Amino acid sequence: DNPAVEEEAPQESPENDPHHDMNDGQDRHEQPHEESPEEHKGHHDAEEDDGYRQIQEEHEKYEEGKQKHFYDSIDPDEFVMPGVFDVEIKLADNQVKIVSVEVEKAVREKPYIGGFVNRRNEIKYHHAFTQTDQQSTYHPQKLTREVQTYQYNTKSSLMMREFGTQMEKPGLFIDKRKDKVIKPKPYFSSDEWKKQRWDRTLYIQCQIRGWFARRRAAELRKKRNDRDLELLRKQEELRKKEEETHKREIERRMHPKKEKDFEILYEELEAWRLSETKKIKASTELKEEEKKLALQQLLYKETKILQQIDRLKIIANVANKEEKINKFLKAMSDPKNWERSDERMTEVHTPFTTRAKELMDLYNGLKLPYLSIDERLDVLLHTKWTVREFDCNLTREIVDLIDREADMLNRGRSESSLEGLRKRLANLFLQFIETPEFNPEAARFQKVPRELLKQTQSIIFE
Template identity: 45%
Template sequence: MARKDLYIDNHDDKIITSQAYFTTEELLELKRQKALAIQCFIRQCFAWRKVAAYYHAKRTKARRDAAAKALAEKKLKEEEEDRIRRRLNPRTKSDFTALYSELREWRHNQEKAIRGLNASEEEQSQLMKELLAKEVKLMQTIDKLRQRANSANKQEAIKARLELMASPKEWLTDQGDYIEVVTPYTTRASELVQLYNGLRLRKIPVEQRIDVLLNVKFTVKEFDCLLTREIITLCNRENDMINRGRSTTSLNGLRRRLENLFLQFIETPEFNPGAKNFQRAPAATTKLTKIFPKVQTELWTRKNP
């Protein structure tokens, strides 16, 4: 309370007036309303999450369905391309079985169509003859494809066998790792395989072809038998024909025979020890691979230097 002898600073004083009285019931009602607001917000958050998860699952399913559809279309396309390839270029037994099955089905449908025509017996007989001629022609085509496939499969099998024969051996170490080991057998096989591949080359210069023939000749000359003599004779004959300027077409038969004989030389264990592991049964020495005595070898060498 202000007095004359007392100074009281009321510069920062505030006038506080009492507000309306807040009862307990009103406080509980306020808490209830705030709880309802919080519950509404939480439920809204849950709803947003549920909607987001729904759309995410929908988009994921759409992408998965699109990928599955694309994969199925790709698979169907590959199967169709494979069927076309098997028709145009059959290689396996199942391919030819499918071709013969389609041929029988085609003939059955053609016969059914001919019988359904309102034609006389003579006309139907003529149509059946034409159908038979077409069938024979198609069977001849399939037989040619079979021969071509057998030849290609045989060459692939020979190539795989020779590559395996010339490849380094894999040995298992104590640490569990594999190391490649080059043995004298694999080295010998690798040299022979390189010569065989050189013989199979066609579009090479004449000088390189003559070098290959000379290498083959001196390689087989280490062993004197009927097989090696035949190889040497063919090498000399081809060399002579090349020097005479004969065409490549006239040398095809000679070269194929030389390739086959040299392949037989490679697959003979007496000349290539590495070939022993690739034989189904121990091969007996034949008349072609029997080594001649030294006297006969010297006599033959004088006549065929």
């Protein structure tokens, strides 16, 4: 508690008042005012409030200075954050309210951001980090010209060599053979320079625009040529396709192979027969007997055409059978395609495919026509050695046929007399190839179950 100090202001005497003389005349006529007890008490309370407020302000200034000097005197490294702070808050009515503020100390562990270990001494080194902002790179200002008045400087220098001129005079000869006379050219005004620049600019623009136009024309010409070439190419492809289709249709009619080819022949034959019959019956120039004779001739032609179609069927069956056998032998002798880890294929020849290829070559050798006697005997000998690796009825019969053909060749028999024997030998050898016991690769192409096949082949092996 601070006691209030009351000080009474000294009352100034009329002599000490500088305005006393000025108001003297007026004060003489005014009566002196006597202060009442209530007014005297109010003035006294006001003086006490002013004194208390002044003392309070001085105390606050003292506390603030003391606190400021206290924090300035503390070493930051030794400062320990207290758990509670007392904060003074001034309210609107000049009252002071003390509020306690609790401090929560957040303890954070140092994050691990990696490091390395020295293998020689097993010392661990951890990476460090900091929150200090990176220093900005200093870029000095570079200007080609400062925005200031340019200052002229005059500097002199001494030359390494002196020069001078010498005028011609009596007694002195100057050689003028290497002199060069320079005459001034006609004056070139700024208007002429602008006109020359304008003309050259127009010339450059004309050349550039001409180049653009030529390039555009070349592009359009190239597109037109490409379009024409593409059209010609498509027309050529269409023509070739039509020719191939026409040749294929002719081939289908001349050498039919499939059932659809023969159906086309029968349909065209029927259409031709109906057309010719209609013409004969609708003819008014022929008599009844001539019409019957024409119908008989038409029937005879139709019969001949049907016979020709039947012969084509026989030829087609033989060709289809040979083609089927060749595809079968080729499929057995083809190498295996194995997929590698990089999705590419590798062709591998196995012992089974190698065996199948050897048998295919022997079969094709037996089917070759127009061989000499020595070549035919060589083929028969290789076939006999291959077959004699196994002993069964089939192999014994093949060996018997080979010996019979070799004996007939030595006797000089003709090719036509050996045709039936050779067909029988080729069929038996094909049966030998199709047997899995002789050709293991043929097991993949068996359509009959393996157990049933063994039961049926037991008759051959006995």
